[in-house]
Amino acid sequence: MKNHDKDILKDTPGIKQVPFSVPENYFGELKADLQKIPQHTEHSISTRIKWGRAVAIAASLTLLIAAGRLLMERSAYENIFTEEDFLVYSDDLDIIIDEEYSNLYATTHSMTDEDIIEYLLAIGIETEEVESY
Amino acid sequence: MQDRHIINLCQKGEYDLAFNCIVQAYSERLYWHIRRFVCSHEDTDDLLQDVFVKTWSALPSFRGDSQLYTWIYRIATNETLNRLKKLRREYAFSLESVSSVLATRIEEDPYFNGNALQRELHKAIQKLPQKQRLVFNMRYFDEMKYEDIAEITGTSVGALKASYHHAYNKISETLKKTFID
Numbered sequence: 001m002k003n004h005d006k007d008i009l010k011d012t013p014g015i016k017q018v019p020f021s022v023p024e025n026y027f028g029e030l031k032a033d034l035q036k037i038p039q040h041t042e043h044s045i046s047t048r049i050k051w052g053r054a055v056a057i058a059a060s061l062t063l064l065i066a067a068g069r070l071l072m073e074r075s076a077y078e079n080i081f082t083e084e085d086f087l088v089y090s091d092d093l094d095i096i097i098d099e100e101y102s103n104l105y106a107t108t109h110s111m112t113d114e115d116i117i118e119y120l121l122a123i124g125i126e127t128e129e130v131e132s133y
Numbered sequence: 134m135q136d137r138h139i140i141n142l143c144q145k146g147e148y149d150l151a152f153n154c155i156v157q158a159y160s161e162r163l164y165w166h167i168r169r170f171v172c173s174h175e176d177t178d179d180l181l182q183d184v185f186v187k188t189w190s191a192l193p194s195f196r197g198d199s200q201l202y203t204w205i206y207r208i209a210t211n212e213t214l215n216r217l218k219k220l221r222r223e224y225a226f227s228l229e230s231v232s233s234v235l236a237t238r239i240e241e242d243p244y245f246n247g248n249a250l251q252r253e254l255h256k257a258i259q260k261l262p263q264k265q266r267l268v269f270n271m272r273y274f275d276e277m278k279y280e281d282i283a284e285i286t287g288t289s290v291g292a293l294k295a296s297y298h299h300a301y302n303k304i305s306e307t308l309k310k311t312f313i314d
Contacts, residue, residue: 008308009273009301012250016274018165019247019255022174027161030178034156034185038149044190 136201148192155188155205162275163209169270170213172238172259180216184209203284210267210285217263235259250312257307265300268293273301 009015121127135158142151163184168177187208195204221231236256239245245252258266267286271277272293279290279297286293 006313007305008250008312009254009305015250015254017247017251018274019245019251020165020168020174020242021244021246022164023244027164030164030181031156031160034160034182035153037182037185037189038152041186041189043148043193 139201140195140197143192143195144197148189152189152192155201156185159202159205160185163205166206166209166270166275167213169255169258169274170266171216172235172242172255174242174244176216180209180212184212187212199284200281203281206281206285214263232259250308253308253311254304257304260307261300261303264288264292265296265303268297269300269304272297 120129135154139151139154139158142148142154160181164177164181167180167184168174171177171180184205188205191208195201217231220234224231224234236259239252239255239259247255258269261269264286268282268288271282271285272279277285279293282288282293283290288296
């Protein structure tokens with residue numbers, strides 16, 4: 001009965017001791033071998049740096065895409081009226097050519113004083129005012 | 134004290150020196166930690182090399198946010214669990230379970246020099262579910278604090294206490310049946 005109440009894991013002396021052995025001088029050789037690791041192994045890039053790089057690449061790509069989209073939208077806005085649209089709209093325009101004015105503009109460089117006076121009178125400027133010029 | 138010195142070396146960028154100190158301070162402790170899980174000297178030796186290669190590779194990324202010893206034990210524990218996972222895959226289509234493979238290893242281990250009770254204890258540990266085996270080994274043999282085990286395994290202290298309690302009772306019962314009844 002007394003034995004049955006015994007906590008075998010707690011009350012057995014030496015039960016926690018390591019019951020395994022290793023080959024002779026194993027740990028000495030192991031340490032010497034392990035200390036050679038830096039000679040043939042490089043450090044890996046830390047996860048933090050990897051994440052930093054990933055975030056930088058993602059940010060650059062996002063910026064690039066956003067800039068591209070902005071440019072595309074802008075050029076689409078500028079080209080909102082295509083050449084075809086322009087032709088359609090220009091059909092609706094009534095082009096009135098006043099021959100007299102047209103001749104007047106066409107010959108500005110060879111206008112005489114008389115032509116100017118005639119023009120001023122034609123647009124309703126009083127004779128007195130014309131004479132004062 | 135030693136860990137503080139190693140962390141200082143890391144912060145100064147003297148990784149070679151820091152690594153040598155880690156090898157001196159941890160190689161033997163980690164050997165026994167791994168050996169209890171894989172139950173074979175050859176596998177432990179092989180795994181230990183991998184653990185130290187990983188430790189060396191990751192050393193510049195160690196910032197001292199966690200304790201050095203829990204960081205190293207986490208690497209060792211993860212490597213060990215990965216090896217056991219691989220072993221489970223190898224025996225996935227076999228009639229033999231991994232726990233019985235590990236128990237056979239203990240039975241046939243030429244380096245086993247304990248008594249019958251210790252042999253049964255280590256065989257009983259192999260039959261525990263993984264989480265219970267982890268916490269039992271670290272708490273019972275290494276007498277680690279629950280907080281440290283929690284940091285190593287990424288489990289809550291409460292869950293670890295419950296797992297340890299179940300594991301302890303199961304093993305006690307198994308040993309009682311064999312050696313007292």
